[in-house]
Amino acid sequence: xxxxxxxxxxxxxxxxxxIVLFLLSILFNVFDRKGSVVALLLGLLVxxxxxxxxxxxxxxFALSSFAATKAFFSMKKSLSLQEGRSGERRTANIMYxxxxxxxxxxxxxxxxxxxxxxxxISFLAAVSFxxxxxxxxxxxxxxxxRKTIMITTxxxxxxxxxxGISLVGSLAAVLGGLVIGxxxxxxxLQTFSPYVxxxxxxxxxxxxxxDSVLGAVAENRGLITKEQxxxxxxxxxxxxxxxxxxxxxxx
Numbered sequence: 001x002x003x004x005x006x007x008x009x010x011x012x013x014x015x016x017x018x019i020v021l022f023l024l025s026i027l028f029n030v031f032d033r034k035g036s037v038v039a040l041l042l043g044l045l046v047x048x049x050x051x052x053x054x055x056x057x058x059x060x061f062a063l064s065s066f067a068a069t070k071a072f073f074s075m076k077k078s079l080s081l082q083e084g085r086s087g088e089r090r091t092a093n094i095m096y097x098x099x100x101x102x103x104x105x106x107x108x109x110x111x112x113x114x115x116x117x118x119x120x121i122s123f124l125a126a127v128s129f130x131x132x133x134x135x136x137x138x139x140x141x142x143x144x145x146r147k148t149i150m151i152t153t154x155x156x157x158x159x160x161x162x163x164g165i166s167l168v169g170s171l172a173a174v175l176g177g178l179v180i181g182x183x184x185x186x187x188x189l190q191t192f193s194p195y196v197x198x199x200x201x202x203x204x205x206x207x208x209x210x211d212s213v214l215g216a217v218a219e220n221r222g223l224i225t226k227e228q229x230x231x232x233x234x235x236x237x238x239x240x241x242x243x244x245x246x247x248x249x250x251x
Contacts, residue, residue: 014047014055021059030066034091042098046125049105053187054125058101060183061129068140068176081143081160096227100128100234116242119188119251123200126184127241130177130200131207131234137176138208142169151212162226163216165209177204196251199241207237 018040025036039062047055069083076082083089104125107113113121142148143159145168150157157164181200185193211233218224224232244250 010052011048013052014044017052017055017059018043018047028066029088030062031089031094032091035089035094038091038094039098042094042102045102045109046098046105049107049109050122050125054101054105054122056187057126057129057180057183058098061133061180064176064179065133065136065140068137068172071141072144076140076143079143079160092225092227093230096231097132097234099231100238101125104128115246117251120245122188123184123196123245123251124238124242126180126188126200127203127207128234128238130180130204131211131237132230133176133180134173134204134208135176135211135230135233138165138169138173138212141172142166144168150216151209152216162219162229163212165212170205173205173208174201176208177201180204199250203237203241206240207233210236 021043022036022040025031025039026033030036031039043055043058046058069089073082083093104113104121108118108121116124139160142165145166146159148157148159148161148164148166148169149155150161151163151165159166178197178201181197181204182192184200185191185197189196211229214224214229214232215226219226219229
């Protein structure tokens with residue numbers, strides 16, 4: 001077994017960034033206390049497994065998701081749609097949202113990502129972030145659109161219900177995936193690639209809608225939790241993206 005080791009300077013940089021982020025997450029109440037520790041450990045795995053670029057991608061994902069969470073927060077709180085008491089994410093949120101990227105980081109660390117190249121496995125990590133980002137943007141911003149319909153029946157429902165979709169929510173979902181797509185393109189390709197950005201954005205949007213379907217048919221019936229819905233939606237898009245990457249040798 002070959003273990004992929006990043007150089008010493010990169011390790012120091014990863015650890016330094018994570019310490020600063022850990023302190024900031026506590027200061028600004030991004031996660032609850034246990035969630036901050038889990039996020040720190042996940043960041044360490046991502047940073048050591050994928051390198052600084054993976055960690056930076058994760059940071060952009062976390063910051064953009066936090067911004068979406070804080071958007072219209074007083075309105076969310078009045079409707080009891082907010083995360084936690086003040087928008088903080090809990091341990092389960094982080095574990096399920098980061099599970100696939102954590103596995104991909106471990107595969108890269110152990111050099112077990114064949115038949116995919118480092119760039120391709122990084123692309124799949126970006127797709128996973130894009131799905132969770134798209135879903136977060138859709139739910140945290142889309143609730144302001146009163147014209148919400150159930151994705152499985154197309155009947156009008158109250159904003160914020162699992163499986164509800166709207167025009168504003170769909171546009172927000174595209175924006176959430178777009179943020180990750182642009183970040184990936186600039187970090188890993190050192191250029192603005194419309195093709196790659198569009199691909200990641202599309203995978204994020206597909207995953208977000210899979211999330212809505214699962215929310216409507218399974219979560220609303222108590223069969224699975226919100227966090228498990230996130231994981232399954234992310235897995236769906238990552239498997240789809242991996243299949244396309246493998247068949248067409250993308251990147």
